[in-house]
């Protein structure tokens with residue numbers, strides 16, 4: 001694999017999150033965005049003109065014909081596969097927004113296509129790049145927390161009803177693939193698996209209480225890990241105001257650490273670290289907040305972390321003297337996170353826990 005002096009980047013989908021990709025690539029000297037596309041070609045043209053980008057197209061095929069080294073996929077969930085397959089067939093590396101797909105077969109086809117084409121596939125879980133998340137992971141690895149025994153992810157968010165009505169694809173099983181689990185909690189499911197290891201069993205329930213949507217606005221689950229550790233997950237977009245997110249891990253040393261994201265989109269912070277005879281903690285929520293922070297503000301706060309993940313991906317392509325290495329978050333990592341949340345849906349439907357065979361867990 002030879003590395004070009006500057007990677008030519010194409011962004012597919014010019015909606016809300018594309019701004020994070022545009023800002024991130026603008027901060028990375030080894031890559032430059034040369035083309036954007038959107039099925040809404042006017043939107044692609046407006047984005048290109050606003051960001052000074054050479055080409056704007058109405059289809060991924062036209063974009064790929066411009067000669068692209070890296071494709072950034074910023075389209076709705078069920079469309080990720082067609083874009084990733086087209087990019088792989090054209091020999092372009094792919095960075096795909098989460099969730100990788102809305103079903104496992106689709107995710108597996110994407111991973112296989114990129115493997116067969118010899119291109120790298122990275123999927124966004126940019127919260128792994130929070131310095132605080134890295135600190136928690138280091139405390140697991142260096143034995144301060146040690147092997148996790150108990151985890152908890154609490155995702156208590158607000159979404160205005162207009163969030164679901166503004167984009168036609170949001171809120172249905174066919175076009176969104178799920179609700180709070182598929183769109184918001186998947187980030188923290190990924191953090192749990194990153195911190196606690198391979199998942200072997202999931203038992204959960206979903207419900208739709210407040211929003212007029214087909215998919216769930218609320219979910220709870222118990223997750224069991226190959227190590228024997230257990231974790232709970234609770235998630236909703238029906239809270240007013242949002243209380244943000246916390247991830248809490250207790251390890252075999254007895255130490256407990258909690259990572260908080262408040263407000264949503266902000267840097268994660270280690271807000272509690274209890275070990276030996278000490279508890280260091282800091283308050284998370286103020287007494288009063290804006291109950292309905294707009295999406296552009298939330299996405300805007302994520303830009304540094306998108307940038308960190310994109311920087312890792314670009315440096316992975318040219319690592320080891322041009323041979324490349326796997327990016328920090330791979331297609332199989334993203335498939336594993338998807339498998340966990342799909343198991344909550346299945347368990348909720350059947351009333352029974354879903355157990356993964358070791359083969360499933362490693363696929």
Ligand SMILES: NC(=O)c1ccc[n+]([C@@H]2O[C@H](COP(=O)([O-])OP(=O)(O)OC[C@H]3O[C@@H](n4cnc5c(N)ncnc54)[C@H](O)[C@@H]3O)[C@@H](O)[C@H]2O)c1
Pocket residue numbers: 012013014015016017018037038039040043059060073074075076077079097098099124125126167183299302
């Ligand atoms: N990593 C994060 O924290 C984060 C945050 C927000 C959104 N996202 C993800 O980003 C993706 C896009 O979300 P969004 O909020 O930007 O959605 P959006 O609806 O604002 O934008 C999607 C855009 O894709 C275009 N599009 C649809 N199908 C297409 C196709 N086949 N080819 C080209 N363009 C197509 C639409 O016209 C639209 O402009 C989703 O996967 C979402 O989950 C990730």
